[in-house]
Amino acid sequence: MLNALQVVTTVVVGVMVGVEFAVPFFINPIINALPEDAGQLARADGGRRGGAVMPFWYITSLVLVGIWAVAGWGDHGTGLVVTAGALLIVSVLMSVLLLVPINNRVKTWTPENRPADWKQQMNRWDRWHYVRVAVIIAAFALLVAALA
Known part of the structure; x- marks a missing residue:
C-alpha cells in the first residue's frame, strides 16, 4: 500500500510541476506574443482557470x-x-502571500479596466512564479530520490 501511495504522490506532484513549469517557459511566451489586448485577456482567463484548480492541487x-x-x-x-513537504509548504505560502493577490487582480482585468502598471504587475507575478517553480521542482526531486 505504501508503494502505491508513493507512486500516486510522485505522479500528482510531478504533473503539477510539469504544469507549473510550462506556464513561464511555454504558455506565457505564446500568450505574450498575441496581438493587441489578446495576451492580457488570455492571462486573465488563465488566472481564473488556474486560480480555480491549483489550490486543490497544491493542497x-x-x-x-x-x-x-x-x-x-x-x-x-x-x-x-519531510523536506519535500516543507518545500511544498513554502510553495503554498508563496502562493497565498505573493502570487494569489496579484492573480486575484489580474483575473478581473479587461482592456478597459486594467491599471496603468498592469505589465509590471504581470512581470512581478512571473518572477515569483519562477521561484515557486524552482521550489516545487526541488520538492519533486526529493520525492523521486526518496523512492531510490
Missing part, C-alpha cells in the same frame, strides 16, 4: 506527501519526504 500534493511521511516513518528516504 492535495501536500496532504499526500504528509501521509507518505507518516506512513513511511523510519524508512530510508523519510527525511527527503
Whole structure:
C-alpha cells in the first residue's frame, strides 16, 4: 500500500510541476506574443482557470506527501519526504502571500479596466512564479530520490 501511495504522490506532484513549469517557459511566451489586448485577456482567463484548480492541487500534493511521511516513518528516504513537504509548504505560502493577490487582480482585468502598471504587475507575478517553480521542482526531486 505504501508503494502505491508513493507512486500516486510522485505522479500528482510531478504533473503539477510539469504544469507549473510550462506556464513561464511555454504558455506565457505564446500568450505574450498575441496581438493587441489578446495576451492580457488570455492571462486573465488563465488566472481564473488556474486560480480555480491549483489550490486543490497544491493542497492535495501536500496532504499526500504528509501521509507518505507518516506512513513511511523510519524508512530510508523519510527525511527527503519531510523536506519535500516543507518545500511544498513554502510553495503554498508563496502562493497565498505573493502570487494569489496579484492573480486575484489580474483575473478581473479587461482592456478597459486594467491599471496603468498592469505589465509590471504581470512581470512581478512571473518572477515569483519562477521561484515557486524552482521550489516545487526541488520538492519533486526529493520525492523521486526518496523512492531510490
